[in-house]
Amino acid sequence: MKTAVLTLFDLVSGQSARIVRIRNTGAKGIRQRLLDMGITRGAVVRVERHAPMGDPVEIAILSYRLALRMNEAREIEVEPVEA
Amino acid sequence: MTASHLPDAGSPAVPVRKQVIAIAGNPNAGKTSLFNRLTGASQQVGNYPGVTVEHKEGVVRHGDRRIPVVDLPGTYSLTAYSLEERVARDFIIDEQPALVVDVVDASNLERNLYLAVQLMEMRVPLVIALNMIDVAESRGIRIDTARLSLLLGVPVVATVGSRGRGVDELVDICTAVLDGTVNALPQTVHYGHVVDEEITGLAGVIAENTLLDRRFEPAWLAVKLLEKDPAAAGRVRLMAGVRYGLVDTAAAAAVLRIERHYGEDTATIIAERRYGVAAGAVRQCMSRTVQSRMDLTDRIDNVVCGRILGPVILVGVVAALFFWVFKLSDEWAWLPWFGGWVSPTGLVNWIFAQLSALLAPARHSMPMLHSLFDAALVRGVGGVLGFVPLIFFMFLFIAALEDSGYIARVAFILDRLLRMFGMQGNSILALIVSGGLGAGGCAVPGIMATRTLREEKDRLVTMLVAPFMNCGAKMPVYAVLIAAFFPASRTEMMLLLWAISWFVALAAAWTLRRFVIRGEQTPFVMELPPYHVPVLRGVLLHTWERTWLYIKKAGTVILAVNIVLWAFMYFPRPPERPDGKAPTAAEALAHSMAGRFGRALEPVSELAGFDWRTNIALLGGFAAKEVVVGALGTVYAMDIEKGGDSAPLAARLAAEPDWSPRRAFAMMLFVMLYAPCMTTIAVIARESGSWKWAAFATLYSTTIAFVIALAVYQAGRLVG
Numbered sequence: 001m002k003t004a005v006l007t008l009f010d011l012v013s014g015q016s017a018r019i020v021r022i023r024n025t026g027a028k029g030i031r032q033r034l035l036d037m038g039i040t041r042g043a044v045v046r047v048e049r050h051a052p053m054g055d056p057v058e059i060a061i062l063s064y065r066l067a068l069r070m071n072e073a074r075e076i077e078v079e080p081v082e083a
Numbered sequence: 084m085t086a087s088h089l090p091d092a093g094s095p096a097v098p099v100r101k102q103v104i105a106i107a108g109n110p111n112a113g114k115t116s117l118f119n120r121l122t123g124a125s126q127q128v129g130n131y132p133g134v135t136v137e138h139k140e141g142v143v144r145h146g147d148r149r150i151p152v153v154d155l156p157g158t159y160s161l162t163a164y165s166l167e168e169r170v171a172r173d174f175i176i177d178e179q180p181a182l183v184v185d186v187v188d189a190s191n192l193e194r195n196l197y198l199a200v201q202l203m204e205m206r207v208p209l210v211i212a213l214n215m216i217d218v219a220e221s222r223g224i225r226i227d228t229a230r231l232s233l234l235l236g237v238p239v240v241a242t243v244g245s246r247g248r249g250v251d252e253l254v255d256i257c258t259a260v261l262d263g264t265v266n267a268l269p270q271t272v273h274y275g276h277v278v279d280e281e282i283t284g285l286a287g288v289i290a291e292n293t294l295l296d297r298r299f300e301p302a303w304l305a306v307k308l309l310e311k312d313p314a315a316a317g318r319v320r321l322m323a324g325v326r327y328g329l330v331d332t333a334a335a336a337a338v339l340r341i342e343r344h345y346g347e348d349t350a351t352i353i354a355e356r357r358y359g360v361a362a363g364a365v366r367q368c369m370s371r372t373v374q375s376r377m378d379l380t381d382r383i384d385n386v387v388c389g390r391i392l393g394p395v396i397l398v399g400v401v402a403a404l405f406f407w408v409f410k411l412s413d414e415w416a417w418l419p420w421f422g423g424w425v426s427p428t429g430l431v432n433w434i435f436a437q438l439s440a441l442l443a444p445a446r447h448s449m450p451m452l453h454s455l456f457d458a459a460l461v462r463g464v465g466g467v468l469g470f471v472p473l474i475f476f477m478f479l480f481i482a483a484l485e486d487s488g489y490i491a492r493v494a495f496i497l498d499r500l501l502r503m504f505g506m507q508g509n510s511i512l513a514l515i516v517s518g519g520l521g522a523g524g525c526a527v528p529g530i531m532a533t534r535t536l537r538e539e540k541d542r543l544v545t546m547l548v549a550p551f552m553n554c555g556a557k558m559p560v561y562a563v564l565i566a567a568f569f570p571a572s573r574t575e576m577m578l579l580l581w582a583i584s585w586f587v588a589l590a591a592a593w594t595l596r597r598f599v600i601r602g603e604q605t606p607f608v609m610e611l612p613p614y615h616v617p618v619l620r621g622v623l624l625h626t627w628e629r630t631w632l633y634i635k636k637a638g639t640v641i642l643a644v645n646i647v648l649w650a651f652m653y654f655p656r657p658p659e660r661p662d663g664k665a666p667t668a669a670e671a672l673a674h675s676m677a678g679r680f681g682r683a684l685e686p687v688s689e690l691a692g693f694d695w696r697t698n699i700a701l702l703g704g705f706a707a708k709e710v711v712v713g714a715l716g717t718v719y720a721m722d723i724e725k726g727g728d729s730a731p732l733a734a735r736l737a738a739e740p741d742w743s744p745r746r747a748f749a750m751m752l753f754v755m756l757y758a759p760c761m762t763t764i765a766v767i768a769r770e771s772g773s774w775k776w777a778a779f780a781t782l783y784s785t786t787i788a789f790v791i792a793l794a795v796y797q798a799g800r801l802v803g
Binding site: 021022024029030031032033034035036037038040041043048049051052053054055056058062063064065066067068069071072 | 159160162164165190191192193194197347348350351354355358380381384385388389390391393394491494495496498499500502508605606607608609610611612613
């Protein structure tokens with residue numbers, strides 16, 4: 001029944017999206033840290049670029065830039081928005 | 084927001100706060116430069132009691148008043164999940180500063196206010212320094228400070244820490260708060276009805292069932308219990324004793340009710356509410372005149388983090404760094420000196436050569452004292468201080484790169500690569516500072532740089548492999564041995580040694596992660612701050628602090644080690660010869676404690692090509708690698724009857740019949756890899772929190788070093 005839920009992992013550079021939720025699969029500290037960095041429901045993020053080896057990914061959120069690994073990006077469900 | 088928050092000052096629930104100002108704030112918010120402006124030259128580096136996070140203290144002057152200021156670690160939040168955050172919040176609870184100044188990046192207000200909201204929760208008197216206001220203005224951001232102050236209930240001062248703007252005003256407000264003439268007790272934070280009610284209820288349960296320490300605010304503890312914060316729960320358990328069960332049950336029930344109501348876990352709800360408060364404040368007091376993005380930073384990153392150009396630029400920056408460090412410190416004579424020109428390193432060496440010459444007349448009248456001063460002080464300490472210019476310029480460039488924002492990009496680019504070996508992007512800084520660029524550096528600041536790593540396992544692995552890098556102290560050993568045995572291929576040999584150090588470090592990290600420090604890889608979540616031109620003042624201050632640390636080491640640890648080592652090599656004195664002549668230096672050395680020890684190790688060490696004299700030097704290097712060359716110098720100088728500096732050490736070694744390129748190479752590898760120096764070991768113990776890891780680092784690296792040196796030496800013998 002699992003439909004293809006979009007995550008931050010799936011976005012390409014330049015794409016914007018709204019945060020839907022952070023999955024609760026990672027360790028407790030990770031989730032808290034993402035929350036602390038402003039990755040909260042409803043926040044809009046834009047994928048800026050990927051590192052030369054394709055990972056980590058740099059996103060723009062709350063008027064600053066954040067780098068996170070694709071592993072964490074996979075935990076963040078999003079819905080696309082028009083930039 | 085309602086403002087029914089003022090506790091009456093006479094009630095016993097209000098503890099007496101210390102007349103100390105604590106500076107809090109996000110990383111990259113300009114906290115350090117504001118602290119530097121506030122305290123001027125009065126600052127000191129210290130440690131928080133019980134933990135290893137370094138902090139700075141200083142004094143701010145206002146008229147004839149002197150108010151102590153403490154710089155808390157830069158944090159984004161105040162959870163229990165990172166050491167820095169725990170330290171910052173424990174300081175606020177345990178030390179009860181009379182005032183916290185929260186340094187807020189005005190150009191990134193929302194995320195920075197998230198921390199301010201958490202400080203408001205702690206109900207500590209708070210002043211907001213709206214820092215980097217110039218950057219915000221240049222991006223078309225206008226902030227109504229009066230309105231922000233009204234919304235939060237605390238004074239707000241616009242500042243530019245790097246230029247000192249608004250600092251006087253900030254100090255005026257702070258003293259007014261300390262005097263009680265300005266209110267700085269923040270507004271109560273609201274999380275919506277459901278959560279607010281649970282907080283009030285749980286705070287009541289806590290107040291009823293614990294011998295509440297006056298330093299704790301029950302409502303704050305309630306929020307932390309709802310967030311399932313383990314450290315706060317521990318505090319409550321201590322204060323509640325047998326009645327902790329009641330509090331715990333009440334907290335669990337409240338968590339369940341909130342989670343059922345919102346369908347989300349409480350930590351998420353509370354974090355979102357905090358961001359809600361921050362966003363609400365931003366909406367009401369901030370306006371943008373132009374919609375501008377971080378144009379310059381974006382344009383730079385498009386190039387610097389590019390797929391092909393990114394790595395190319397990275398290598399170029401590293402190469403340029405080395406080029407300038409060596410040219411400026413050693414190769415270019417650019418300091419005027421007695422009508423001529425001298426390099427900074429040349430100057431230091433000249434000073435110690437003069438000292439040695441000054442001592443020379445005492446060689447015969449007071450042989451023992453002369454030997455002590457010449458060997459331990461002039462050669463030992465002088466040799467170490469000869470590296471000060473190199474270290475100074477190295478730190479200068481690294482500090483400038485750090486301040487500019489580029490080091491964060493280096494971590495971004497290299498994270499994937501380092502992760503394959505069980506480290507993370509941030510590890511690169513520790514490895515570079517330890518000497519990872521090929522020459523120069525020091526594992527002591529390198530291991531301290533691992534503090535930027537949030538994850539304990541990654542941090543431990545980085546700490547354990549950082550000493551393999553070619554630190555500045557190993558350089559003289561390489562220099563002498565290469566000059567003696569590989570004079571035609573200096574560059575190639577240095578490159579080879581650089582490659583080997585990285586190969587061993589990465590292989591060791593991979594192995595450690597696989598077999599010793601196992602566990603999931605942890606996240607890498609890092610802010611990429613906007614680029615800015617480094618602030619010269621801050622960079623110089625930072626460089627000087629690190630350089631001074633090195634100089635202090637030379638004056639204390641290394642001096643002490645040299646004196647002990649000298650004594651080992653000097654005593655006991657050999658008996659008189661039957662023919663009445665004084666014993667030769669070689670005989671004296673062989674007779675000394677060090678000589679005996681070196682001989683005892685010889686049966687094992689000679690498998691790797693080390694004779695007893697080399698053993699003495701390596702033993703000294705265990706104390707501090709800088710000692711190796713000095714000790715070799717002493718050992719071989721003692722062979723020459725006149726004992727002078729007639730021939731440089733390299734020439735003397737090259738002339739020794741039992742030295743060969745093969746032996747020299749094995750020795751270089753051994754010096755590169757064997758036990759970290761004593762100072763490094765002490766720092767590993769301190770930073771890892773356990774002597775167990777320090778002992779492990781010593782044993783495993785010495786084992787690796789011996790096995791590799793032995794393999795190279797024996798293989799070399801087969802090849803011939």
